[in-house]
Amino acid sequence: MRGMRGKLLKTLKSIPTISSLRHGLVFQLSPTEKISIRKTQSFSSELVVKEALKAEDRELGFNVDDNGNVTPPFLDFEEETDEEQDLPSLLDFEEKCPPGGGDCVILYSTSLTGIRKTFEDCKAIRFLLESFKVTVQERDVSMHIEFREELWKMFDTKVIPPRLFIKGRYIGGAAEVVVLHEQGKLKKLLEGIPLDLSESPCSSCANMRFVVCFNCHGSRKVFADGDNVNDELHVRCAECNENGLIRCSICC
Structure with missing residues (x-):
């Protein structure tokens, strides 16, 4: 009886359980064997193997979807979309x-x-x-x-x-x-703003946007009659601003 009991215990121990199958496939097989398992799908506990491999990939930091597709973390397109949404408008x-x-x-x-x-x-x-x-x-x-x-x-x-x-x-x-x-x-x-591809400053104002008034030459005064320079009567020049300047006609 003892001999038969011992043989029966040995037989029961040799039967693989679900936990032992998962442990053996996930942690004992080499990477080449894991790939072979995924390709052939020849094991009787196919669902258990797939779920075990998904869990391992997730622990390693990979992104695994419901269909079993695996992508590295740096190819997570949802995160890139979130970053784009953070850009201001x-x-x-x-x-x-x-x-x-x-x-x-x-x-x-x-x-x-x-x-x-x-x-x-x-x-x-x-x-x-x-x-x-x-x-x-x-x-x-x-x-x-x-x-x-x-x-x-x-x-x-x-x-x-x-x-x-x-x-x-x-x-x-x-x-x-x-x-x-x-x-x-x-x-x-700045998207949508026209580009300025000029390589040199304005030839007229050197990018100051203003030039000296041509009418009063910066004095802000013109004679009332426009001809008699000896006439003491003069008026404010209507062409320039308070500094005797006018907008550059080339760059403005």
Whole structure:
């Protein structure tokens, strides 16, 4: 009896269970044998094998769908879509449209160096926009008082440049624009803006956007009769601004 009992126990131990089959297939087979299992599907417990292999792939960090398709983590297209959704839209910014700025980029700046930080901020934003090769309408508030007045009117208070607007949306000052650029979001906001591929400054104004008035030569005064230079009566020149300048006819 003892001999027969011993033989029976040995026979029962030799019968593979589900847990032993999963353990043996997942953890004992070589990678070549695992591939062979997937291709031939010749084992009686096919479903158990597939589920075990899916679990192993998930533990290794792979993406496994319901059909058993495996992709590496860096090919997860859903994550790339989520990143694209994080990119900003112009609709996310406050609607403030400068005169004539509904479909272009407008930068309010200053060329005065009296306040060093303001001048450097304007210079930095100008250089940043130039690196994207987009067309920018720069409005220097120190060169033309009307630019300063329209800027103050939009904010109902006295604000200092630089101030950036894209297609009628207020993007921000120097700090906000720099942060958007560092996050890689500024380029997205500039999509659709015409490119400026010129390699040299304007031949007329050297990109200052203004030239000396041809009518009064910058004096802001013209004689009343226009001929008698000895006449003491003179009037304010109607062609130029408060600085005796007019907009460049070539680049503006």
